[in-house]
Amino acid sequence: MQKNLVPNWRAGAALSLVSSNATNHAPEAAVEAVLDGSEAAVERFLDAAKSVVTKRAYATDIKQFLAAGGAIPCSPAILAKYLASAAEKLSVATLERRLAAINWAHIEISAPSPTKNSRVKQVMAGIRRIKGTKQRRVQALVKDDLISTLHMAEQQLNATKIFRDRALLLIGFAGAFRRSELVGIRVEHITWLSTGIEIEIPQSKTDQEAEGQHVYIPRATSEKRCPVIALKIWLNAARITEGLVFRNVDRHGNVGKKLSTNAVAQIVKASVARTDADATQFSGHSLRAGYATTAAETLMPQQIMSTTRHKSMATLGSYIRPVMRRKIPSLL
Secondary structure: OOOOOOOHHHHHHHHHHHHOOOOOOOOHHHHHHHHHHHHHHHHHHHHHOOOHHHHHHHHHHHHHHHHOOOOOOOOHHHHHHHHHHHOOOOOHHHHHHHHHHHHHHHHHOOOOOHHHOHHHHHHHHHHHHHHOOOOOOOOOOOHHHHHHHHHHHOOOOOHHHHHHHHHHHHHHHHOOOOHHHHHHOEHHHEEEOOOEEEEEEOOEOOEOOOOOEEEEEEOOOOHHHOHHHHHHHHHHHHOOOOOEOOOOEOOOOOEOOOOOHHHHHHHHHHHHHOOOOOHHHOOOHHHHHHHHHHHOOOOOHHHHHHHHOOOOHHHHHHHHHHHHHOOOOOOO
């Protein structure tokens, strides 16, 4: 992939920043130094416009696109052929994300994006019509299923993993956390209260401006399934007093430095598998979906959104509508 270049408009913007301050007699080297500094600042802010998770996903998509014979910059004809070939094995959602990554890569080098080409759009429209746009929806880990997984998690021989997994499953469910949010929780983000805990999320998928969000998790009526107690037991057992809360644990019980988002999915799947359920239907997102689905039985949508932090009812509705439909009484 080509090295990122500074687009022409960026150089123009940098020039406008210094034109009012630089005199006609300023040494050329000094002007260039200011320009370089301005361009570096612009690059830094542009880089911050995308989250780390998004940039990592885009980098992976571009890498796979190049491995399949693509190029950056790319012509509309090559991109159309790539889409037609990739559609045989990739989902519509994956192809759309790949197009977004390709578009961003062209913006980065100030090259015309082939994703805007009418022929490319027509090919993608045809793929959507043939393959459909229904996305795979993982199964929600609702309250009763969660309790079963907690009970079976104790069958592990590694006590440290038992403490970690119980805390992760309970906190992930009770706080309706996304995987990236869950692994990013730090001890410094937790405020311990007499009634529960409050966890700060400095930045998340729905808070790209990093204004910060807070999730309150109350103590449970049962100590055995209380997320607050489970978290305290894990932190004490792992001797974690600062930094990341959830970390990897090896087979000897040694605690590492961090936990990946993929590891969260693996922990959920392994916990579900011990109950003899089909673990392939679950993922790390099942904890968040499980909270929303379970909460729909007793809480109002606005109450649910205060925990899930959904920005719109439309997104939350995909979780609670099925529950509402099951409550419709018979007219016969």
